[in-house]
Amino acid sequence: xxxxxxxxxxxxxxxxxxxxxxxxxxxxxxxxxxxxxxxxxxxxxxxxxxxxxxxxxxxxxxxxxxxxxxxxxxxxxxxxxxxxxxxxxxxxxxxxxxxxxxxxxxxxxxxxxxxxxxxxxxxxxxxxxxxxxxxxxxxxxxxxxxxxxxxxxxxxxxxxxxxxxxxxxxxxxxxxxxxxxxxxxxxxxxxxxxxxxxxxxxxxxxxxxxxxxxxxxxxxxxxxxxxxxxxxxxxxxxxxxxxxxxx
Amino acid sequence: xxxxxxxxxxxxxxxxxxxxxxxxxxxxxxxxxxxxxxxxxxxxxxxxxxxxxxxxxxxxxxxxxxxxxxxxxxxxxxxxxxxxxxxxxxxxxxxxxxxxxxxxxxxxxxxxxxxxxxxxxxxxxxxxxxxxxxxxxxxxxxxxxxxxxxxxxxxxxxxxxxxxxxxxxxxxxxxxxxxxxxxxxxxxxxxxxxxxxxxxxxxxxxxxxxxxxxxxxxxxxxxxxxxxxxxxxxxxxxxxxxxxxxxxxxxxxxxxxxxxxxxxxxxxxxxxxxxxxxxxxxxxxxxxxxxxxxxx
Numbered sequence: 001x002x003x004x005x006x007x008x009x010x011x012x013x014x015x016x017x018x019x020x021x022x023x024x025x026x027x028x029x030x031x032x033x034x035x036x037x038x039x040x041x042x043x044x045x046x047x048x049x050x051x052x053x054x055x056x057x058x059x060x061x062x063x064x065x066x067x068x069x070x071x072x073x074x075x076x077x078x079x080x081x082x083x084x085x086x087x088x089x090x091x092x093x094x095x096x097x098x099x100x101x102x103x104x105x106x107x108x109x110x111x112x113x114x115x116x117x118x119x120x121x122x123x124x125x126x127x128x129x130x131x132x133x134x135x136x137x138x139x140x141x142x143x144x145x146x147x148x149x150x151x152x153x154x155x156x157x158x159x160x161x162x163x164x165x166x167x168x169x170x171x172x173x174x175x176x177x178x179x180x181x182x183x184x185x186x187x188x189x190x191x192x193x194x195x196x197x198x199x200x201x202x203x204x205x206x207x208x209x210x211x212x213x214x215x216x217x218x219x220x221x222x223x224x225x226x227x228x229x230x231x232x233x234x235x236x237x238x239x240x241x242x243x244x245x246x247x
Numbered sequence: 248x249x250x251x252x253x254x255x256x257x258x259x260x261x262x263x264x265x266x267x268x269x270x271x272x273x274x275x276x277x278x279x280x281x282x283x284x285x286x287x288x289x290x291x292x293x294x295x296x297x298x299x300x301x302x303x304x305x306x307x308x309x310x311x312x313x314x315x316x317x318x319x320x321x322x323x324x325x326x327x328x329x330x331x332x333x334x335x336x337x338x339x340x341x342x343x344x345x346x347x348x349x350x351x352x353x354x355x356x357x358x359x360x361x362x363x364x365x366x367x368x369x370x371x372x373x374x375x376x377x378x379x380x381x382x383x384x385x386x387x388x389x390x391x392x393x394x395x396x397x398x399x400x401x402x403x404x405x406x407x408x409x410x411x412x413x414x415x416x417x418x419x420x421x422x423x424x425x426x427x428x429x430x431x432x433x434x435x436x437x438x439x440x441x442x443x444x445x446x447x448x449x450x451x452x453x454x455x456x457x458x459x460x461x462x463x464x465x466x467x468x469x470x471x472x473x474x475x476x477x478x479x480x481x482x483x484x485x486x487x488x489x490x491x492x493x494x495x496x497x498x499x500x501x502x503x504x505x506x507x508x509x510x511x512x513x514x515x516x517x518x519x520x521x522x523x524x525x526x527x528x529x530x531x532x533x534x535x536x537x538x539x540x541x542x543x
Contacts, residue, residue: 116494159445163431164434176428177428180528187445191451200453202456217362
C-alpha cells in the first residue's frame, strides 16, 4: 500500500459509521487500515491506542459548504449535549435547585439543537459521536461551571466564525439565519454560566476584546482552532483541513 | 494603494458588486487609463463614489443596516452612560442608583456599546455614508414630555432601569439577527455584525440574570415563562414572534412534536423550550419603531 494519506483527506463520502483507523504502528509502516468502529477487537489490532478519524464529509452524500458547516455545528452540539446529559444525570454537590433547573434548560436546548441538525441534515449528516469527559471534574460545582463555560464560549466562537462559510444564495441565507437564531442563545448560555462562576463576568476580556479596532466584538475561532480545544473530549480525531468549507 | 487588487478582493467578497456598479463601470474604465500620480490621487474618490452607489441601492442596503445598528448602539450607549453619570447636562441619578456590586457589570455593558458606536461609525465613514447625528434621547418614553411616560422612573428606580435595559438588549439581538442576510455579501461587516450580535446577547442574559436575582420571573433566554414587561401597541413588538415553535430551513420544517426532544418528560412543555432555544429576527422597521420610542 502506498504511503499516501489521501484516503483520509479526500471528500469521498464514507459508509455510515465507518471510520478510518490508523494505529501508530501501522502508520510507521505506512499502512492504513480501514475499519468499522464497532467494539469487537480485531486480533490484528496493535496494542498501540487506535484513534478513529472524523472528517466532516464522512457519510455526507451531498457535500456542499452549507452541509459541511452544519455537520461541524452538529458535532459541537452533540458534544455539548453529551456533557450536559452527564451533568444532569448526577448534579454535583453545591448546585442550587435554581442552577439545576438552569442546567436542565441547557441540556434541553442542546437536545433541541442536536435533533434539529440531525433532522435537517438527514442523509447528509455525520454519524452520532461518542465523547469522553474523563479529564473534567464533574463532581464539583466549580468543575462543572468551568467546563460549561469553555464549551459555551467555544461554541459562540465557532458560530461567529461560520457566518462567512455559508453560500450566498437563498439556501445559504436560510442556513445563516438558522445558525444565527441559535448563536445568540448560545451567547446567552455562555453569559449565564459565566455569571454563575464569577458574577459580572458575562463578557470578560478573555472573550470580548476591550481594546484596539475590534474592541467590543465577541470571540471568533476557526474550526481548526475550535476542534483543537476539544481534542480531549472527542473519541475520534477530528479533521477540518480536508474541506474547503472549513479550511 | 493597489486599486485593482482591492477591486478583485471586493468582487470576490461580493460577486454581485460589479453588476451593481453598473454605470460606474465607465468611470472605472477611465480610471484604468490614468497613470502615475493622477491615478493614485483620483482612484480612492472614484472608487469610493462607485462603492457608495453600489452599496446604496436596493430596498435594504448594507449602509442601511449599519446605520440602523449605529442608531441602536448610540441609544444604548447613552442609556447606560446616563445611569453611570457620564453624560453632561443631564439630570443626575440618585446616589447609589446602581448598587455598588452591580456597577462593574453595567460599566462593562456601557463600554461595549461605546465600542460598538466607534466601530460602526468608522465603518459608515469608510463607506462614505451619513452618520446619524443630533439624536435626542428620552428613556422615560415620553418623547420629551409630549406623551405619557411609560418608564417615568427609569433613572430613579433600578428595577425599571433593568426592564428598559432588557427591552433594549433583546431588541438589539433581534435587530442584528434581522440584518445578517443583508450584510452577508460583505464578509467584514457580516463577521462584525455576528460578533456584536453575540455580545448583545451576553448583555441581555446578564441583565435578565440581574432581574432574576431581584426576584423577577425571567430566564437568561427569552422564555414563554418570563413575566411580561411589555405594553400592547408600545413595546410588545420586542417579543412578538418569539413564541414561534416552527423552524423552517431551505424547504424543510423541523417536526419538533415528533422529535425525541422531551428528555425531562414534560410533554407539551417541551415545546416551550423550543421557543426559548431560538432567538427570532426582527425587521429593520420594527427595530426602528422600537428605538423611536426613546428618540425625539
